[in-house]
Amino acid sequence: MKQLPVWPAVACDLVCVVVFTLVGTANHASGGSVAHVLAVGAPFVVGLAVGWLASRAWRAPAQPWPTGVAIWFATVVLGLALRPLFTGGFAWSFALVTAVFLAVTMLGWRLLATLAQRRAA
Numbered sequence: 001m002k003q004l005p006v007w008p009a010v011a012c013d014l015v016c017v018v019v020f021t022l023v024g025t026a027n028h029a030s031g032g033s034v035a036h037v038l039a040v041g042a043p044f045v046v047g048l049a050v051g052w053l054a055s056r057a058w059r060a061p062a063q064p065w066p067t068g069v070a071i072w073f074a075t076v077v078l079g080l081a082l083r084p085l086f087t088g089g090f091a092w093s094f095a096l097v098t099a100v101f102l103a104v105t106m107l108g109w110r111l112l113a114t115l116a117q118r119r120a121a
Contacts, residue, residue, distance in 0.1 A: 016106045021037055055070035072103055
């Protein structure tokens with residue numbers, strides 16, 4: 001089965017984090033400035049980058065398991081851990097929403113890509 005190129009996979013993960021950030025700041029009426037949106041998203045982008053490096057995702061970027069789960073886990077855990085350094089505050093409800101939204105989107109695109117590859121084969 002042909003592997004998805006790395007850069008589209010990085011872009012898909014980054015879009016997931018950006019959409020999460022934009023939706024979150026818009027829903028909480030805190031998305032007034034670009035600087036605030038960047039501050040909210042930055043810890044999750046750092047987590048995403050660490051997840052990509054730690055899992056060596058470039059070898060199989062579209063695999064839901066273990067690649068997608070490792071990237072998702074690093075994005076959520078590091079993003080939540082670093083968030084107080086960027087914007088302050090932590091709430092368990094936010095952690096739950098973060099984990100679910102990023103799981104659905106980051107693992108979802110990988111599952112769709114896997115299904116599309118299988119159908120094409």
